[in-house]
Each structure stands twice: as structure tokens, then as C-alpha cells.
Amino acid sequence: MTRSSSYAYSASDTAGHGTSVASIAAFGDISARVSAKNFDAQFRIASARVVDDRGYFPKNQPVPDLMETAIRQLSRDYACRIFNVSLGNPKKPYRGAKPEAWAATLDALARELDILIIVSAGNRDDLTNSYRDGIVSAYPQYLLSDASRIIDPATAAIALTVGSVAHGNGLEDADEELAGIRPICGFEEPSPFTRSGPGVRGMIKPDLVDFGGNAVWDGPTGGLVNGNQKEAAGIWAMHHKPIEKLFRSRSGTSFAAPNVAYKAALLLSQIPDASANLLRSLLALSANIPKAVTLRARGLNEKTAPMVCGYGIPNAEYAVSSDDGRVILLAEDELLLDHFAVFEVPIPTEFQNTKGTREIRVSLAFDPPARHTRADYLGVTMGWRLVRGTDEAAVFDRYRKWTKEEGKPPEFPQRLVCPTDVGSDQRESGTLQVGTYRGKQDITKYGDTYYVAVWCSRRWAPATIEKQRYALTVQLRHENLTTLYQTLSQPIKLRA
Template identity: 50%
Template sequence: MPDVATVDALRLELGDLPQLDSLSDDAPLIGIIDSGVNDHPLIEDILVGAIGVPERLGTADEWGHGTRVGGVAVFGDLRAQLANGGLARGARLCAAKVVNERGEFDDRRLVPSQMREAVATLNARFGCRLFVIALADTKRVYDGGKVGTWAATLDELARELDVVIIVSAGNRAPRGGNRIEQAVTEYPRYLTEEGNRLFEPAGAINVVTVGSISHGNGLDARLGTEIAVRPITEEGEPSPFTRIGPGVEGSIKPDFIDLGGTMVLDPLVQRLRDGRDVASAGLLTLHHRPVEQLITSGSGTSYAAPILAFKAAQILTRVPDASANLVRALLASSAAVPEAAQARLAPLGDEAIRSVCGYGQVELEHAAFSDDARVVLYAEDELAIDHFAIYELPIPQLFQSTNGRRTIKITLAFDPPVRHSRNDYAGVALV
């Protein structure tokens, strides 16, 4: 089914947009650590502050990546919002610019020290407790051994500051063989190749790592009529560029998957095309030069990570004092692998499903709300080393006696101390 609405969305002008909602001054705050976030008519009133790390970088987003990531963090699935005729923002923003106009890190600073300064400053200055880092060291693929110092720094910060740090799994062009058509014919086998493991810092254990699934087949009205153009995915299937786990000591990574777009094979130009030049193949978000264009699109795990941050922000709206561990637990308790992804990966085995999808896609309604047929109970506590705790669950008589399927799901989240110099990276474990 071709996407016929996306092209219209890219042409929208300010007067054509639906009514924009207002946000309270105490709405959750998401920190975008990227190339900066520019003022944009749809977010300029909720962009509470920006810094450069180092300061000489300034705060203007010349590369464009940070504004696109920030747009997804605020609106979630913007395509769905526009289709429903409304624009509801889920969080306020603050930003730390850590890369230049080419998306490159500063030569005179180590990345871990930039990350520590950026996260700590946004936390201290603005009270930010949710962070999105949709950047990666593309020269360092996690091989199952020790994580790098970037990941270790994020693990330490998540524990020290009680913050939720969300990172993208990284992207990789499909590798199915030596012919471009094998991006379609070898999908999804190439996702499980050893070279498709996570990029640094996505192996960190106290942060939330997000891989990508497709929002659809990526065809627009024009491409849908071209017989030679072939989609790779359908809705809910793993994106052909997403990277996989497992993480440290076989831990489940990525933690979650969410919408990040897809690619299509266009043999007329002999290449794979994604949301950068075929808007229907990507997620809709904000353009960093709004005077030229309000809305743009893109594909990548860089967009799946802020989608999850949008959902985490809704949890903090409901439970403002929740610890980082509680937020992570509520996300995990509401996640499930989409049926389409399960069906597509099933021939490769259960391990492939875990490595590609982690715990699955978070269902926001289940994460943040109870209803008549489902209740969420939670407890936050501290446990001494070599001790255990016993919790009593009240089970209503109706739950015990009613016919039909009933489920109790239990989720534990904790943030162990880490030490990069040790072989046993995590200092403690839950057993």
C-alpha cells in the first residue's frame, strides 16, 4: 500500500499545521546530546536551554541530525499525529552540542569526557533526567568482550545521577552478498551476521539501547507504480539497517525496538534508498532549517531511540518522582515483540529474535496506565549484598476464579556498579 500522505506533509507550511498543544513548565525534559537543536516554530517555546561541549562548538545545529532527533523525541510518531489531525507534544527539550557541522567529534577532547560533561551539566542546570544519544563510534563494533570507555562512562552516569540514558543501536547497510538485489533476497538473514553487532556505546548495561523496526514498506505513490522498485520490509518487521546484540555476558541487547524507518531497492538508480531521499521510507520529523522547510524525514536507529524517549517521558508525566530503574522496569513490563517481526525472524530461531528485537516494542498505554482488566503494581527498594527480599502480591479472588487466560508479569530493574578495568564488568548481579 503506497504512502500517499507523506509528500503532502513535507509541503506543509506553518498555517497549514494542526493546532499545537501547550506544555506545562514541569513537563518531563529530554536532553538531546547530538549536533544541537535549532529553534523551530513547533518547539521554540519548549526548548529550555542549550550548551556546547566544548563551548567553542556553540549551540547551532548546522548538521541537522540533533534537530531531527529532538523532533521525534517531542512528537513521537509525527506521521500518525498529522494523520489524526493534531499535534501533541510529549516533553520539553534541552540540548548539548557535542559534534560539529560534519557530525564529527572534537579532536581535542575525549568522547567519554564530553559525555560526562554534557549529561552532568544538563542534569545540574535544567534538572534533566531523560537523555537521548543517537551517536556512535562507527569504528568500534561490540564483539562480546569488554565494552569501551564511552559505554562505561554512560553506565556510571546512569547510576550516579539516577537518569535514563537512551542510545541507538547503530546502523549498517544491508550485507547480503555482492549484488544489490540481495538486500531483498537475503533479508533478514544478514541482520544476524557477526559484523552487524552493536556499535559502541550501545553495549552499556545501565543504559537503554534501541534497535529499529519499519513503519511500513517505504513506497510512496510514485514508487508504488514502478514495478522494478522493491520494498525490503513490511510494517512491524526489523529495519534492514538495524544492529543486534547480545550485550555484556550475553545480556539482552538491544533492550527494545521501535519505529526507525526502512529502505527500498531502486534498481533504476542501482542503490538502496531510505528516508533521506524517499520520505515515505523514513520517519517524519523537524527540519533544522525551518525557514526553508518545516518537516523532513529520515531512517535509522537514531529515530527509534527518541521514539522510546517520548514514551519514557509519558511515564514520568504519570509518575514524576519515579527512579530511573522504575522507568526502565515499566518500559520493559509493557514491551512485546511485534507479530510481524516474530514471523519474519522465526526461521532463524529464538536467539535471532532476541538479538534483533530484545524485549520488543513498548506499548505506551500498558507502560503508563492501568485499566479495568490490568493493574500495575510497583515497589522501589534497596537490597544489601548477599541478601534477598520477599514481596507479597495481592491476588484478587476474581483473578483466581475467572475462566480464561490470566497473566502475571514480573520485571526487575537495577543499576549495578561497573568497573571498566575488571573482567567481571558488572560489580553485582541479581540471581
């Protein structure tokens, strides 16, 4: 909540929101932890209280300033690298203008401190009044309406914005005998209350989704019931009054976000020196939009699904390691503004000609300067192309000419560019850009080396900013190839 308040702060978590969020950030899937009887803590949680016992911000300090003070102190005193912000302003859904000061402050801090900030997309709390029992038939199309847009500060361009998908249909066994209780969605479909994009400049927002509970229509009471009231409709979290009860169920993007924070922490524990850009790039590289999202009749399609689910649910294990049929390549670097870099991607013969679906996924993350006072929010833009059937000299020659000219980077002939599920125009509007090439045909004619051409363009960035940091990750995957990992020894860094 963002309503100002002079209400006193207390040492205890009266509402329980913070305890629920922190428990998921610390342990991930609480239900799985209970089943495994394992609550060994892998991470330390440092928290900063910014709202009072009723969830309101104080009157005497602007919210952006308060958040900046808290984040800087946690970074300075505890060396925190990952920040979860499960707060937002429901009165400020994004309407296509410039981001608010809160979002811009988070972006500025993410860039300056090289930290990963994770923000919840926000929840719709007007669904009962807006749809009544018609919500079942209105779902999921209403998720694309203006009323379902992400709220401040989820518009932050560098922060990871997280929406929610359901862990199940939200029904208990006893509900089968009650005709008035109706599920709205099922496993891995967008939660009824989650919010959608696009974000600033039309970028894909939310960036990712994770399990955040569900809600069901309760005909007898004439309302929508979520996991905060109905156990089966929520994911598990720890209770803020453990003497009375150890666990409670929860629904909301507030609880999806710490699931991603937990996965980011797992990744950071394996790559301690990883930049925030690399963490973002790897998490997005590992993500997939659940198949259930596009299977529903009159549901979301491949074009609209990213506006609700971003790049999908991240997989921490996939993000940090390769396996027999899947290899991850990575690079971290800086690029002079208005310059380019070209990276070689080795394509083994078996990957080219073995029958089955092959996949090349590219993920680019960068942290440009951003200002909410400017109509053009990002001071630097970047982009990439996956090129095949040519050689290094030809790729370099094409981009060398661009560095001497103004305007957009040159395009390659269409036959040389790998088509991807997310097109370049949509990708390049954001600071996290993921695209996947998939195919089943033999690709031997294109050779054993592909190239990722990465470019960087100055917009309004001041002359004092000469370079842009970025992380580039590439995943090769083949459904029928079990020797890919052996062929490409790990770890491999992309060759520039």
C-alpha cells in the first residue's frame, strides 16, 4: 500500500505480510520443504521495514527516498546483492506515460550498486465488483485489459518484475459437492489477480512469473476467495505468529516475487561474482512459458502470453548448469556506445543433423541510465541478432560501416538471420532481451559456427558515460542429442 500514515511502527510483523515474503525468499517452496522435512537455511535475510503495521508508508518522507535509504543501507551494512520489493501502488497502474519516481529510483540504484531488484507486478483487487460470477468466462482475456496493467514500481526497466501463476485449481476435496464454488484457472495458468504489461517503451513486462497462489469463485458468498482465506487456493508461507500456527496459505504476486528471489540467490551462491546483469540473463534464459497458458480455448496466444507471463517460470537448476543435451555459453563485458561486438557460437555437427527439435536461445541483459523526467526513459539501447551461413569477416565488415554512420544498426539479409519467437522490435524495447530459434530441419548448410552480433546505441546518455555493461548468455538444446555436453566442454565463454 502507499497511502500515507502517521501510524506508529512496531517491532513485530502485525499483518504478517513481511514474514510470508521473507520465508519464501529464504526457503523457496515451503510445502516442498515440509514434505522433505528440511529447513536448513542457505541464505541470510536482511529486512528493512518501510511501512507501518497497517501497510502504509509514512507521511514525512517520499516513498522513493525511503526506498533508496533502505536499499543503500542494506547494501552498505550487509552487502546485500538481491532485493525483493513486494510492494506497489494500486492507484498507479501503468498507462503508457513515463515511469513514476519510485520505479526510476529502483532502476538508478540497480545500475549504480550492481544489485538485482525483484518487484511484484501487483494484484487486482476489484475483480469481484468488476465481473461477479462472469469472471470465469471473462478469464483470461481480462488480464489484457487496461485495468490489469502493472502498477508502480513494477514499470522499472532494470528491475525484474514478477507476475503470478497458479499452483493448482484452488479447490479442496469438499468443494466437489458445492456447485457454487468454481475454479477460474488451473495449474501453471496465470493467477486471476495477476497484472500484465506492456511496460515502458512497450517492453515485455512482467519479465518472469512464478507460483503465487490462486483464487476461486465462491457462489454462496458472491465473492472471489484467494489463498489468504482458503488454504487450497494459496501457496504455503510461514506464519507471523508461530506459537499459534507454523504455516499459512497465501495468494498474490507479493509471494511469487520472493520465489524468484530465492532462485536468484541459488544462482548467486553458485556464481558468487556474477553481476546483476548476468543473474537476470541466466534467469530469463532458463525460463519457459508454461504450455497451459496457451492451451485454454479462447485463451492467450503466443503473441499475448508474454504480456502476462513475460519469459515464463525460471528454473534455477537450468540457469546454473548444463546437462547431456543442453549447454549454456556466457559472456560478460562492456561495450563502447555506438559500437558492436560479435560472439562466436560453436554448432556441433550432431546438433546440425540429428533428427528432432533443436533450440538456440539468446538472452541479453544490460543496465542503462534511466530518468523518469525524460520522455525517452532509457539513455542507452542495445540489441542482438543471431546470424548463420556467413563468416566472421562479413559480420564485422557490416557493423564496421555502421559505426561511422548515424541511425539504426544495419540489418543482415533475412536468409542469414535466425528467426526467433520474440521479434527484434519487441525485444529491443527492454533491458532484458530473450529470443529463441527452434527448428526440426537439418541445418548443415549453415555451417558449424553461428554469430551473435550485439550492438549498443547512445540515446540521451551524457558524454561522461562512454561504455555500457551487459551480460550475454546462449543456450543450445537438442531433444534427441545426449552428447552435446561432452562435445562442448564446460564452462565455455563466448568468444568475441
